[in-house]
Amino acid sequence: MTSIARQIIYGITAVVGVIATWYYNILFITEHGGFSLSQFLQATNANAAASSISKDILVTVFAFLFWSYFEARELKMRHWWLYVVATFVIALAFTFPLFLLMRERKLASNLRDAAAS
Numbered sequence: 797m798t799s800i801a802r803q804i805i806y807g808i809t810a811v812v813g814v815i816a817t818w819y820y821n822i823l824f825i826t827e828h829g830g831f832s833l834s835q836f837l838q839a840t841n842a843n844a845a846a847s848s849i850s851k852d853i854l855v856t857v858f859a860f861l862f863w864s865y866f867e868a869r870e871l872k873m874r875h876w877w878l879y880v881v882a883t884f885v886i887a888l889a890f891t892f893p894l895f896l897l898m899r900e901r902k903l904a905s906n907l908r909d910a911a912a913s
Contacts, residue, residue: 813889
């Protein structure tokens with residue numbers, strides 16, 4: 797698979813990730829007459845299934861941020877901290893594929909620079 801194809805897939809996944817999560821975030825906000833972090837966190841533990849998924853995502857967030865920090869440093873990707881903010885403000889379902897898209901672009905750029913040298 798080419799780098800361009802991967803970039804397209806990562807970009808589409810990021811868009812789907814923000815739409816899919818924010819649809820439900822907007823429903824939550826509408827149902828509760830605004831956003832309350834305490835109510836939101838309480839809802840993530842409403843039952844065993846919700847608790848399982850929320851803990852699964854929490855561990856995945858930690859692993860993603862840990863890995864992406866060192867990957868961004870190694871590739872000299874700038875503004876890594878924006879992925880941290882976006883993960884908690886928007887969604888991991890958006891941030892993770894966005895990081896993969898930007899990583900793929902950086903790798904392609906590095907290959908072009910190496911070939912030009």
